[in-house]
Amino acid sequence: MRAGPSQDEIRRQNLGALLRYVHVHGATTRAELTTVLGLNRSTIGALTADLAGAGLVSEGTPRETGRAGRPSLVVRPEAERVYAYAYSVEVDRLRAARVGLGGAVLDRRELDRPRNLLAEEAAPLLAGALKEMHPAVPAGAVCVGVGVAVCGMVRRDDGLVRLSPPTGWVDEPIGAALAAELGIDVPITVGNVADAAAFAEHARGVAAGCENIIYLYGDVGVGAGIIAGGRRLTGHGGYGGEVGHMVVVRDGTRCECGSRGCWETEIGEHALLRAAGRHDARGRDALLAVFDAAGRGDARAQTAVRQAGDWLGFGVANLVNIFNPEMVIFGGTMRDLYLASAAQVRSRLNSIGLSACLEHVRLRTPKLGADAALVGAAELAFERLLADPLDAG
Amino acid sequence: MRAGPSQDEIRRQNLGALLRYVHVHGATTRAELTTVLGLNRSTIGALTADLAGAGLVSEGTPRETGRAGRPSLVVRPEAERVYAYAYSVEVDRLRAARVGLGGAVLDRRELDRPRNLLAEEAAPLLAGALKEMHPAVPAGAVCVGVGVAVCGMVRRDDGLVRLSPPTGWVDEPIGAALAAELGIDVPITVGNVADAAAFAEHARGVAAGCENIIYLYGDVGVGAGIIAGGRRLTGHGGYGGEVGHMVVVRDGTRCECGSRGCWETEIGEHALLRAAGRHDARGRDALLAVFDAAGRGDARAQTAVRQAGDWLGFGVANLVNIFNPEMVIFGGTMRDLYLASAAQVRSRLNSIGLSACLEHVRLRTPKLGADAALVGAAELAFERLLADPLDAG
């Protein structure tokens, strides 16, 4: 039961809408902004002046238009001067990047992550990557935040990593550890990697313009970033989207989460490698080798892929029936699995899915590729700026 | 990429917030409204004046407060003069009601629904109920809309009932048929019965104040009304929440939807009656007889109930893992099943559910009882008024 916005909230929202537009769509003429945002020329002028004054955008000379009339000024995000640090904590990899307003990756570092590395041990490594990148930051540039994407369940309120079977983390305060290590005074936002990737694909990837999407992200486990009605589905505690632990086989194979027959146990890394007869292998490279082998005609690999693809379609169909999404995106290892078994996926989907839900659903692979998680993490950090550009800038 | 609200939208939203508050919470003093809505006394005064002018609220003499100071005026919804018609199309029952602003059922009619009655045949019956109720409407009262709750998949854009296996409806334009039959010029909103019930329980039932809930509604089939982040989860076409057709047994029992092993085939009416050895029975009474028998110690009935309860817990656990809701509500026949098999439900939930998701989830039965669907249908109709009180009034 909340009242409507006050007038300065209007201003904030309009500033945010403008900044978000140039952040997502890149340099934009003022004329275009007036039509897109539905605001008056004079208002757009005032807003850009405010944002330029805060150093968030710059106005440049117009592009050659070819048409008659005074050319419109171009509003550009300050892609170099305003940036966020983004981290992605994956099973066997730590990624760090400096991402400019506008979404460009300005700098990056990657390092292998020893399995069973705890948050307190990871934080110095992550901070080190940041310090390595720091000298390249131009003078006067300002960091608006740090975003961290972790493959695990993250408590919304404080960013505590509750449970991340693939990394072995339980109640790891990665945000606090990182804050202590960095010693810089910027807000740190921690989120789930699938959520972050979904967010990025929703903002500037294949799902641009879609309001209802499911981004399925496979690593060792499987999670989903879900956007419903244009907003992230977080759930009450922030643990929404744990579709990998939807049980698809009652009393099935034991899962790391303690339950049995989770979807993950049928389509996760372990399941596929085991089915392909590679019990000792792990990691993404091993997985790709299976897909390769299947592509080259290896019968056992083909069976494994087909079987996993069948289960992939099974679970996706269930999710489609529940959410009625506009698009399902297959990211991480799910991308490879989907591409290798699209026939099985579609077949299952068509047999299980309700026809009304199948009508408009599109199956896609990510547009942002491996960077989706990083860009999404940055997007999490930028979100604060976009909600209130002048205060957070 | 939408701009912030304009100034008259502020007004609309504030009017809506005030009207919604008295609609949900009943008569409220102006003083309370100022604190709840965070608006100034003068603003509340202006808003109530506008609403009173439109005949939506009335201001009354203050209640005895016992405290010092001038007593605050009481703002009351015009519960008799402003109303909506609500319909609920269930498998073997048609309900109609006149619901006043504030949510009170002012008048009601119920009739049996012959199975296999199509929308065009149902519309005259529904219209007849309305005409029966019409003479009792006080002079000067105004109808703000008609809400219809149907146990089936409803297209959001136009209210077409796409598929409703229990009633046998396929692409039935109940909204249009009703509009033609009624001949009155008020907007007709059609929605899913589970959605409507969830909406009602969220607004004024057990889930008041909860932002993430799953309302499980059982009739012949099973559907869910889902509220995520405080907003209804509709999905892209409006078909979200069809959890009854989440497949829980791969290649299991054939379902009316064309698929196999849907949740519905394990916990729906047919499943329970069959398991209890009552193959020829149907309807709610037959179902209640099974629960009765189980309560009295009938072994076969007990086994049937336990088995269905086990599957109920299974599906609920999956949904809890996916959505991380704050509350799960068991309505319709699911209420009876849940009450009769709470032990099984909790047991499955605890073994399958992720511990983080189980932390805060509460299992509840509806507070509004059998009226939830009707009140929810009315709520759908009121929604338009609450979004823009002065225009829609």
Place this chain on the structure above:
DNA sequence: GCGGTTTGTTGTGCCCGGCAACGTATTTCG
């Protein structure tokens, strides 16, 4: 260079809500 066209800029006005001063209704206390 000149008209036509499109856009930036500036000044004005409307609307909304906050605020403070004043009037009013009720309780409490002497």
Place this chain on the structure above:
DNA sequence: CGAAATACGTTGCCGGGCACAACAAACCGC
């Protein structure tokens, strides 16, 4: 019973936000 205290409604004023219109500026085609 009456005055002080308390809380509230009402009124007028103010600042902020955006739309609008008039004017100035920049570009195109001729």
